[in-house]
Amino acid sequence: MSEETKKLPGPRGGGLLGSLKEIGDKAHVTWTKWSATYGPIYRVDLGPLGDSVVLSDYNLFKKAFEGDSDVFSGRYVLPIVKKSGSHGSMAWENGEIFEKRRNLMMKVFEKADIDKMTQNEVEAFCDVLKESQQKSSTTVYRMVYEANLNLTIAFCFQRGKRCPYDDETFRERIRLMNNVLEARKNLMAEKGNIFPFLWSTCLYGKFRRIHNEQRTYINQELSVRDVGDIGTVQDLMDGYVAKVDGIDFPAKECIVHIMNTMGATITLKNAMQWLILLITRHPEVQTKIQTEVTSVFGDEVPTMEGIDKVPYTSATIYETLRIACPAAQVVPHMTQADVKFEGYDIKNETVVFGNIWGLHHDTKYWEEPETFNPDRFLNSEGKLDLDKESYVPFGLGKRRCPGETIAKRVMFLYIASIYQRYGFEEVEGHPLPDVNDGVLFAGLHNPPPYKLKIVSRSDDKNNK
Incomplete structure (x- = not known):
């Protein structure tokens, strides 16, 4: 077969949902199995998304998202996303508007004191651990979720201030966020993607109400935000209202940006839940981390200044991002022009996925990839070694996680x-x-809920 007529291999699809049912709730596993059958680049029928392309090889991933980034850096916007009004954030935008909004986000990151916000939140988290020690079991899983949401809210519109976990307003925000995540858990397979007119029916009544509730309470925060009160930009809402560094967007657009940011940071929550789970499953790893952290920080509050002195702790974080892969697949890219790629003709506006899970479990690059081993990120001198191919937990190219x-x-x-x-x-x-x-x-790799017993360090000087 000549290159001009070469067709992408892939599983047989068909019907309104294509191969979505066949993929199931472990798409990362299914896609990796299919790559063994059809090769590192193949076609899959995703119903409302049409014939999509999956990349399951590091070199192809790098070539597409870095080498041909102008072509492959578009974002496919699902019909249901358009109907729900989720434009106005980096996740669902293309071209110059995407670059401009990403720039705004990065400027806010520079100006907001994220380290202080995090230290405040982790102190409160540790206080809850102390209070919960005597319980027979504690759902640390849930506690991590609430701490992550609190930190996200502080960054988005609380000017770095956290809410007590038992605050009524915070409990209401937890409820709303739970509802939003539940409503979006099967975003790609939603019937509204196939039949957009269904959005106006009772089928999506709850979906619409949930999103409107979230918009309402964020708008309430925006309505009392006065540009005259903003000295230093302290959160994302400040960035919009004060037009940080001259980046001009209508202030109202911060509402959708905040909504999507709150959803996006669930990836961080997943990573933390996996971290604590995997460390607990490997007591020797937990002991090494405790010993290393204590030897460097003693009973002083850990800071970023000491990160280079605790390489094993950092290696454990990187190994968790590899093996558990919280973002097992990239949010769907979309080609922005017809392109010849690896001898295949790929049309403009074709959805392209990067199978990060497959890359992180590829035996060509990882020895015993199913084994949790933080030492693989340390060199012979015990220093952190991040020079790893086929390791892309945050993606690559223009769409790399900001x-x-x-x-x-x-x-x-x-x-x-x-x-x-x-x-x-x-x-x-x-x-x-x-x-x-x-x-x-909701497109992310989640650990099932779990319970843990909290154990204070035996060295009393480290207890507070």
């Missing part, structure tokens, strides 16, 4: 601070899940 640096800082401060004072053990009668038990929910 919050990567912040996420790494937050994870480090949390892990260092928590294990400086506490450890965790499995609760009798509640076996801990493993990486293979994770499922995709």
Whole structure:
């Protein structure tokens, strides 16, 4: 077959949903199996998304998203996303408007004191751990979720101030966020993508109401935000209202941007839940982290200045991002022109996925990829070694996660601070899940809920 007529291989689809049902709730596993059958680049029928392309090889991933980034950096916007009014954020925009809004976000990251916000939140988190020690079991899983949402809200529109976990307003925001995540858990397979007119029917009444409720309470915060009161930009809403560094957007557009930011940071929550789970499943790893953190920080509050002195702690974070892969697949890219790629003709506006899970479990690059081993990110001298091919937990190219640096800082401060004072053990009668038990929910790789026993450090000087 000549290159001009070469067709992408792939599983047989068909029907309104294509291969979506066949993919199931573990798309990352299915896609990796299909890559073994059809090769590192193949076609898959995703129903409302049409014939999409999946990349499951590091070199192809890099070539597409970095080498041909202008072509492959578009974003496919689902019909249901358009109907719900989710334009106005980086996740669902293309071209210059995407670049401009990303720039605004990065400027706010520079000006807001994320480290201080994180330290405040982790202190409150550790206080809850202390209060919960005497309980027979504690749902740390849920506690991580609430701490992450609180930190996100502080960054988005609370000017760095956190809410007490038992605050009525905060509990209401938890309820709303739960509802939003539940409504969006099967975003790609929604019937409204196939039949957009269904959006106006009772079928999506709850979906519309949930999104309107979230918009309403964010708009209430915006309505009392006065540009004259803004000195230093302290949160994302300030960035819009004060037009940070001259980046001019209508202030109202911050509402949708905040809504999507709150959803996007669930990836950080997943990473933290996986971290604590995997560390608990490997007591020797927990002991090494505790020993390392204590030797560097003693009973002082961990700070970023000491990160280079605790390489094993950082290596554990990176290994968790590899093996558990919270973002098992990239949010769908879309080609912005016809392109010849690896001998295949790929049309303009074709959806393209990068199978990050497959890259992180590729035996060509990783020895025993199913084994949790932080040492793989350390060199012979015990120093952190991040020069790894086929490691892309935050994606590549123009669509690379803008919050990567912040996420790494937050994870480090949390892990260092928590294990400086506490450890965790499995609760009798509640076996801990493993990486293979994770499922995709709202497009992210989630660990099942778990319970843990909280254990204070034996060295009393580290307890507060």
